Amino acid sequence: MHLTLRQLTIFNAVARHQSFSRAAAELCLSQPAVSLQVRQLEQNLGLPLLEQLGKRVFLTGAGQEVFRASRGVAQQLQELKQALDEIQGLERGQLSVAVASTVNYFAPRLLAGFSRRHPGVHICLTVTNRQGLLEHLEQNDIDVALMGQPPETGDLVAEAFLPNPLVVIARPDHPLTEARSVPLEALRGETFLLRERGSGTRSAMERFFGEHGMTLSTGMEMNTNEAIKQGVEAGLGLGIVSLHTAGLELEMGRLVTLEVEGFPILRQWYVVHHRGKRLSQAAQAFRDFVLREAPRDLPGGNTSPARAEGDMPGTSGIMRRGPTQGRGQQRQGSTSPGR
Ligand code: PGA
Numbered sequence: 311m312h313l314t315l316r317q318l319t320i321f322n323a324v325a326r327h328q329s330f331s332r333a334a335a336e337l338c339l340s341q342p343a344v345s346l347q348v349r350q351l352e353q354n355l356g357l358p359l360l361e362q363l364g365k366r367v368f369l370t371g372a373g374q375e376v377f378r379a380s381r382g383v384a385q386q387l388q389e390l391k392q393a394l395d396e397i398q399g400l401e402r403g404q405l406s407v408a409v410a411s412t413v414n415y416f417a418p419r420l421l422a423g424f425s426r427r428h429p430g431v432h433i434c435l436t437v438t439n440r441q442g443l444l445e446h447l448e449q450n451d452i453d454v455a456l457m458g459q460p461p462e463t464g465d466l467v468a469e470a471f472l473p474n475p476l477v478v479i480a481r482p483d484h485p486l487t488e489a490r491s492v493p494l495e496a497l498r499g500e501t502f503l504l505r506e507r508g509s510g511t512r513s514a515m516e517r518f519f520g521e522h523g524m525t526l527s528t529g530m531e532m533n534t535n536e537a538i539k540q541g542v543e544a545g546l547g548l549g550i551v552s553l554h555t556a557g558l559e560l561e562m563g564r565l566v567t568l569e570v571e572g573f574p575i576l577r578q579w580y581v582v583h584h585r586g587k588r589l590s591q592a593a594q595a596f597r598d599f600v601l602r603e604a605p606r607d608l609p610g611g612n613t614s615p616a617r618a619e620g621d622m623p624g625t626s627g628i629m630r631r632g633p634t635q636g637r638g639q640q641r642q643g644s645t646s647p648g649r
Contacts, residue, residue: 317351319387320344321359322380326449328367336451338434351376388450395590401430403592408436408446409456412474412511412535412552413579416608417456423607424599431592439533441508447584453593455582456600458510468580469597471604475553475574476514477567479542479560484568492570494522501547502526506533515550518575539565550575557609579604 323333324344334341352359359373369377395403409417414437421433436442436452446452447466458474460466478497486492486500505512519526529547532538535555542549543564553574559565567573581600583589589597 312354313351315383315387317347317354318376318380318383320347321351321376322384324348324360324367325369325373325377325380329365330367335438336436336446338436392588392590395592396588399591400428400595403431403590404434405431405590405592405596406434406436406452407454407456407596408438408443408452410443410458410510411437411439412458412555413456415535415552415554415557416604419608420456420600420604423603424596427599428592428595431595439506439508440510440513443582447582450584450587453583453587453589454597457580457582458514458577459580460582465585466582467585468582469601470578470580471601472579472608473610474577474579475610476511476518476550476577477553477556477574478570479539479549479551479556479565480568481543481545482563482566484548484566486568487566490569492568494524494571497526497548497570498524500527501529503538503541503547503549504528504531505535505538506531509533511535511550511552514575514577518572522572552577553610554608 320333320337320339323336324330327333327336330341330344330348334344337344348360355372355376357372358370359376361368361370391404398404407417407421417435417437421435425431425433436446438446440457443455443457444460447455447460460468478492480487486496489496502515504515530541532541535551538549538551539556539559541547543559548568553567556565556567560567581597583593583597587593
């Protein structure tokens with residue numbers, strides 16, 4: 311039997327995701343490269359491993375056997391990687407970070423700062439929504455995630471590093487922009503553009519209105535913050551987004567925030583890892599870097615009202631709040647960074 315570790319690893323990702331494109335994204339490879347490796351594995355073994363029906367991928371009987379074996383190998387490779395990362399330390403270590411699509415508005419700035427400090431560390435960045443991040447943490451195929459508050463399952467260590475205000479955005483000519491203060495009830499007649507299921511922004515929004523006994527009229531569902539902002543600009547409805555995603559449009563006056571009662575919904579960004587994860591030196595250094603630098607360096611995280619307001623237009627001074635509410639705060643009885 312002839313097969314390579316690379317083929318097995320790639321097959322494992324395809325089988326887990328039941329998707330070539332999601333496997334490619336996880337492995338930071340192109341989709342054709344993933345398909346080629348799987349095809350070669352099938353040729354090497356002389357058996358079909360996958361069946362593709364429409365966009366969905368299913369395992370054949372042989373595929374299930376190979377998948378079972380690949381999980382054991384993946385586990386051993388992960389342990390080997392951790393051991394090697396520890397030996398390589400910060401000189402040549404690997405770091406696998408996954409961030410919420412909303413965090414991606416500031417994650418590159420953090421990664422750039424970290425890279426300048428540790429140029430030898432090779433970073434793989436995955437961008438997905440909250441649901442995707444929880445799956446990565448569960449599968450133990452990333453080192454750390456930057457995301458909204460994770461569920462309190464006890465399996466995750468989550469440390470808050472930056473406030474994440476959710477605001478209502480509108481076109482500048484929307485009638486509600488006239489009001490200095492918009493009662494929540496006034497939103498009943500409005501149409502809202504929604505992020506996709508699995509988005510943390512969406513679940514926070516649904517929770518908020520649920521707690522206030524309101525069901526909103528919802529318009530289109532869109533799976534990026536960019537699409538929501540464009541939709542709001544185009545007059546499709548109102549949107550609720552993290553302030554971190556809308557800085558540019560607010561500054562340029564293409565969008566405004568509405569002063570709605572109860573808003574902004576104040577959330578936090580967290581740096582999260584699996585409780586059972588033995589963080590490599592590079593991962594520990596990144597976690598420390600985020601907790602230390604993000605509150606200093608990112609919009610909304612500093613203590614200077616002048617700069618904060620400049621960075622975050624249309625927030626009515628909410629950025630004057632203490633920048634590090636929860637900075638370094640640990641949830642779920644989180645443990646020392648080394649775990
Ligand atoms: P998301 O952001 O909406 O891009 O999933 C994560 C979160 O707010 O928890």
